[in-house]
Amino acid sequence: MLELILPGYEPFDQETQTFGKVVKPTKIKLEHSLIAISKWEQIWHKPLLKLMDEGTLTDEEFFDYMYCMIVGSFDKVEFFKRLDDHLLKKVTDYINDPATASRVFTIGDDDKGKPETLTSELIYAYLAIARIPFDPCEKWNIKRVFMLIELYTVKTNPPKKMSNEEIRRWQKKENERRKKELHTKG
Known part of the structure; x- marks a missing residue:
């Protein structure tokens, strides 16, 4: 599980030239899990892991997947408004982390035919x-x-x-x- 602290901010209304109520930093949790993948595939009707492996996931699809990773509920617009490059890198690193020390070694030919599309x-x-x-x-x-x-x-x-x-x-x-x-x- 990845915990992020979304930065706080003080909204400014251009029309009235006034500041709004300060929004405090907020802690959220994200999980690169089967549930998150299921949510995303239910929306996009595409095999997420295949797109990630191929590097063909669009920015919109990736950001949508990050939102699906949130444990609990959080406003989508608010989430993306407060997401910066530093937090984005943390999420990307978390997704790419193997999250296990286990390894399986196989001996023999890896080419057993075309793999199934993983959904x-x-x-x-x-x-x-x-x-x-x-x-x-x-x-x-x-x-x-x-x-x-x-x-x-x-x-x-x-x-x-x-x-x-x-x-x-x-x-x-x-x-x-x-x-x-x-x-x-x-």
């Missing part, structure tokens, strides 16, 4: 298949939910035996990754 309904289906209760994980950071589903899949499926060709491809790929990571030529 909130598909994520709920994965949770249902794994018999993972929606509550509380639908309120978690979405990347943590993905890790839970992935760990379930790894733990419930026995590893398949790799052919010699698959082993060679994996070794080559792993060597390239390590050379890049360690900045060596081999």
